[in-house]
Amino acid sequence: MKQKIYSALLFVFLWYLLYFLNVLPAFHVVVVTFLMLVVKAEPVLGKTLLQHAASSLLRVLAGAIVAFSISIPLGILMWFSRIYNLLHPAIEVLRPIPPLAWIPLSYILFASFPNPTVFAQIFIVAVGAFFPSFVTISDYVRGVPQEFIELAKVFGAKSFDLLTKIVLPYSLPGIITGVRVGLGVGWMSIIAAEMIATSGSGLGYFILVMYEVGGRMPEIIAGMAMIGLIGYSMNTLLFKLEERFPWRLKSGT
Amino acid sequence: MALEIRNVKKSFGNLKVLDGVSFEVEKGEFACIVGESGCGKTTLLKIVAGLVKADEGEVLYDGKELKTEDIAFVFQDDRLLPWRTALENVMFSLEMRMRELDKKRREEIARSFLELAGLKGFEDYYPHQLSGGMRQRVGICRALAVNPKVLLMDEPFASLDAQTRNRMQLELLKIWEKRRKTILFVTHSVDEAVFLADKVVILSPRPAKVLKVLEINLERPRDRTSPEFVGYRREIMNLLQGTSLSI
Ligand SMILES: Nc1ncnc2c1ncn2[C@@H]1O[C@H](COP(=O)(O)OP(=O)(O)OP(=O)(O)O)[C@@H](O)[C@H]1O
Ligand SMILES: [Mg+2]
Numbered sequence: 223m224k225q226k227i228y229s230a231l232l233f234v235f236l237w238y239l240l241y242f243l244n245v246l247p248a249f250h251v252v253v254v255t256f257l258m259l260v261v262k263a264e265p266v267l268g269k270t271l272l273q274h275a276a277s278s279l280l281r282v283l284a285g286a287i288v289a290f291s292i293s294i295p296l297g298i299l300m301w302f303s304r305i306y307n308l309l310h311p312a313i314e315v316l317r318p319i320p321p322l323a324w325i326p327l328s329y330i331l332f333a334s335f336p337n338p339t340v341f342a343q344i345f346i347v348a349v350g351a352f353f354p355s356f357v358t359i360s361d362y363v364r365g366v367p368q369e370f371i372e373l374a375k376v377f378g379a380k381s382f383d384l385l386t387k388i389v390l391p392y393s394l395p396g397i398i399t400g401v402r403v404g405l406g407v408g409w410m411s412i413i414a415a416e417m418i419a420t421s422g423s424g425l426g427y428f429i430l431v432m433y434e435v436g437g438r439m440p441e442i443i444a445g446m447a448m449i450g451l452i453g454y455s456m457n458t459l460l461f462k463l464e465e466r467f468p469w470r471l472k473s474g475t
Numbered sequence: 476m477a478l479e480i481r482n483v484k485k486s487f488g489n490l491k492v493l494d495g496v497s498f499e500v501e502k503g504e505f506a507c508i509v510g511e512s513g514c515g516k517t518t519l520l521k522i523v524a525g526l527v528k529a530d531e532g533e534v535l536y537d538g539k540e541l542k543t544e545d546i547a548f549v550f551q552d553d554r555l556l557p558w559r560t561a562l563e564n565v566m567f568s569l570e571m572r573m574r575e576l577d578k579k580r581r582e583e584i585a586r587s588f589l590e591l592a593g594l595k596g597f598e599d600y601y602p603h604q605l606s607g608g609m610r611q612r613v614g615i616c617r618a619l620a621v622n623p624k625v626l627l628m629d630e631p632f633a634s635l636d637a638q639t640r641n642r643m644q645l646e647l648l649k650i651w652e653k654r655r656k657t658i659l660f661v662t663h664s665v666d667e668a669v670f671l672a673d674k675v676v677i678l679s680p681r682p683a684k685v686l687k688v689l690e691i692n693l694e695r696p697r698d699r700t701s702p703e704f705v706g707y708r709r710e711i712m713n714l715l716q717g718t719s720l721s722i
Contacts, residue, residue: 369554376524376548377571377621387570391558467558 285347297359355404362396510678
């Protein structure tokens with residue numbers, strides 16, 4: 223706790239240093255702007271910061287649900303060597319393509335849809351969330367100790383039992399890690415996507431517009447703070463959940 | 476004759492591990508297998524369990540091939556599933572092997588074995604909340620619950636401290652006396668073998684062969700300090716040492 227207070231004090235101190243150097247607006251000005259924006263609609267777009275956050279979150283949620291409903295089952299199936307050998311090379315080639323590089327393609331794919339930008343955004347989130355979650359889950363699944371498999375076999379387990387009674391429960395903490403890292407990348411993707419494929423709302427769109435209408439630094443930073451806070455909360459919440467599994471492997475971040 | 480191990484041979488690549496192992500165990504008999512580290516005891520047990528295929532030879536029970544569904548295995552590491560409670564760990568073997576039973580019945584059986592093993596009150600503990608000895612007992616319950624024809628135990632007490640180990644030996648004997656199972660028990664410890672077994676199978680260093688099958692004719696509970704007990708120990712030690720000196 224003490225460490226956290228020192229860390230916060232240092233942060234605020236450095237901020238004011240930058241303020242006196244005329245780089246940033248004053249810290250307290252940004253805090254006040256942030257609080258105002260949370261409760262009161264900002265006139266240019268006519269929405270509060272919370273409304274922008276809500277539309278970003280909804281899109282992330284939609285994209286993440288799409289991503290996880292593929293990455294979780296597929297990640298678990300990677301336990302079978304045959305499926306692993308089939309999918310692994312393809313995944314490794316697709317994985318380094320940044321989510322934003324999919325935007326032009328997604329515009330074409332969703333051109334005939336009623337609201338192509340939103341679909342494109344959700345698609346970008348899905349791409350962004352899919353790869354890290356899939357890779358995390360499949361790595362975990364590949365690490366199921368052979369000892370547990372042998373144990374199950376000695377008592378007569380069939381393939382399906384191995385999957386449902388050993389691989390799946392063993393991998394549960396890995397699945398939550400996968401969801402956590404997937405949401406993290408998904409969140410970054412939606413903010414970026416909102417700045418390129420704009421659609422009238424969202425935190426990414428908000429900070430872009432605040433820039434375009436005249437470089438309103440306090441509003442821009444308030445928007446960034448909201449993005450950071452939400453990302454931090456999602457990560458911390460899921461991390462707490464992961465820690466409840468006594469058999470989880472140590473995960474890095 | 477209940478369990479017959481006949482001329483079992485096994486190599487891993489160029490490494491000859493078992494070189495024609497043969498011995499017999501009566502129904503309800505407690506047999507210990509001793510031999511130096513790396514001689515192939517675990518391999519032999521896994522062959523009996525049907526987990527590893529022998530290159531040659533056979534394992535028979537009542538004259539027929541012994542199948543995996545006839546045995547249960549207690550591993551050296553307790554190998555409990557960390558996401559299951561003690562009770563659920565015992566139920567695991569029943570879920571796999573006795574699919575016809577409903578959940579309630581499986582739970583009853585599991586509870587009765589935990590009680591038999593002195594674990595009443597710990598049913599809902601997770602493995603990491605149990606002591607090493609308790610975990611081993613859960614592993615033994617899991618194996619006994621499926622009512623195997625042959626119980627295979629691979630150094631189940633090796634990781635325990637001397638005191639816990641002695642207590643576990645007594646408890647195992649108590650359980651065995653109540654449910655006469657044919658037991659094949661691998662151990663490093665000559666003391667443990669003489670304390671537990673009706674019959675000790677002494678293996679040579681790799682490639683393993685049976686040096687001798689020694690019947691232990693002592694009343695239970697056995698006194699580790701009695702001259703007869705010490706005599707059996709000495710005989711086995713001499714056999715084991717004699718061979719390792721002659722390599
Ligand atoms: N799957 C395997 N592949 C290759 N070699 C193996 C395999 N399993 C066992 N071995 C070898 O077979 C030999 C016997 O191993 P085993 O585990 O049966 O010995 P052990 O008598 O149980 O030893 P310990 O008392 O130390 O447990 C060892 O030299 C080991 O390296
Ligand atoms: Mg061994």
